[in-house]
Amino acid sequence: MKKKKLLIYAHYYTPDVASTGQILKELAEGMLDTFDITVICVVPSYSGKIEAKYKAKKFYHEKINGVKIVRIRVPEFSKQNKVSRIKNIIAYFFGSMRATLRVGHQDYVFSISQPPILGGLLGVWGKWMKRARFIYNIQDFNPEQVMAVGYSKNRVLLKLMMALDKFSCRQSSLVITVGRDLVTTLKERFKPGKAPKVAMINNWTDENAIYPLQQDDQNVISFKKKYDLQDKFIIMYSGNIGLYYDLENIIKMIRKFPETVRVRDGRILQFVFVGAGSVLTNLKDYVREHQMNNVTFIPYQPKQDLIYSLNAADIHWCVSAKGIKGVSCPSKFYGIAAAGKPVLAVLEDGSEIQMLVKENRVGYVSEPGDYETLIRHIQSIINFDTDLGSMGIRSRKLIESELTREKSIRKYADAILDLR
Known part of the structure; x- marks a missing residue:
């Protein structure tokens, strides 16, 4: 039977060391027996620096362990500089929108909650452009996370962020969160009985790659x-x-x-x-x-x-x-x-x-x-x-x-x- 096609918006993906990128690599490779998978992500840049070989073109196409990859060129950034990070994230967002048009028919689109708010909106865009079912994987809730650490206190901005992310949730066919407490947060965002369909699945590590060693190793x-x-x-x-x-x-x-x-x-x-x-x-x-x-x-x-x-x-x-x-x-x-x-x-x-x-x-x-x-x-x-x-x-x-x-x-x- 022909496999259904699944498009994943990953932001970061291997070889970047971001934890969500590593999880999505293992998720994509682990579901290849079920789906034909394409990932849209940035060129390797989690450190803020980008190798020269990724600075020449707007898009790079690769295949890693059976997963098709479309990488988007983004500007370098400093993790200590808010403006440079915002420019980097915006470049990923609009680059992903363009890349979506290059990947052909998709049955499902899967997006994570990174970057904040924009990750969910990318999933909505993919749903609309591909007439696909949208799965929203919320690893972090925003603007709640921004509010928790005081990263921004702009009430108008925070209210807009909340409205946009609730919109992404409503547009999804399924929200998958990674903790029992996150399920509660999702349900509390909406009036009783109005929350979108939700499932809770714990994150993981590769227990075959990480295991106990003796101290004399x-x-x-x-x-x-x-x-x-x-x-x-x-x-x-x-x-x-x-x-x-x-x-x-x-x-x-x-x-x-x-x-x-x-x-x-x-x-x-x-x-x-x-x-x-x-x-x-x-x-x-x-x-x-x-x-x-x-x-x-x-x-x-x-x-x-x-x-x-x-x-x-x-x-x-x-x-x-x-x-x-x-x-x-x-x-x-x-x-x-x-x-x-x-x-x-x-x-x-x-x-x-x-x-x-x-x-x-x-x-x-x-x-x-x-x-x-x-x-x-x-x-x-x-x-x-x-x-x-x-x-x-x-x-x-x-x-x-x-x-x-x-x-x-x-x-x-x-x-x-x-x-x-």
Whole structure:
């Protein structure tokens, strides 16, 4: 039987390291047995820089592991410069509209909520142009996310953003969110009984690519040596160092732990941040100003090396700023759990990942802004008051039993096919 055609608006796609881009790569490749898939995305540019080979033409056509790719040329940008980011995003939006006209008939269009508001509108455009069913995958709710971190306080703009995103939701045949709390947010946007059809499917990591390693693994040892982390007890944050994670306050809390602090087995306590983002410079400046030698910053790791950096940690941060509950879901948890590591969670009560951590007893939980409880948790970790190893084992079992890549992707394919 001839496969139905599915068009995905991805914004970022492999080799970019954006978490949504990686998820959409695995989703697209995982559904190739069901759909003929085309992805519209930007040229590789998550860092803000663009290779010369992607600066000559407006569109680039590729095929990666069976997925057809249409890449759009966009201007370079700085993550610290709002104007340059807006120009970049607008170029993607209008370029995607043009690219839609180049991809032929489509039965379904699938768009994520990135960039904010525009991602949903692209899905509507694709629906109209291709007379296709539209699936809207909301990874983050906006303007709620913008409001939570105070990125904009322009009431007229926020009201317009809300109206446009509700319009995108209404135009969809199905909204797929990634957390129980996000389902609640969607329903609360509308009057009772007026919300669009919604499904909840957890995000994932590739549990076959990320899995527990022994600490004497040579690649883990090499990673630690490269960044002078031998004989250190490592509390690691890995991922986007951006606005939505309260990291600027957490770094101030870390200052309360002198660089001479040792855990019960004698290792020195070290806080490690792996990644990049809009507040990285602020964190580095603060650490430099206060001479915090117990903090290490490490660039994003190549995807094939992520298993080694994740396994190098003893415990991982999983954090969100206050107000993010029901708005966004920190998918970094799935990689942490796949590596068999415990979690130091700073998440609002009732948020999806907070519930997973509590329900499965895989880490410590405190609320954003409750730094006294967070400090007590770190003290408990230092003293080995809880068996971190058992927490890590339960983390991996959770992934293997309920949250495998195959199970989640199958849920996506089934939900889309059910729209026929």
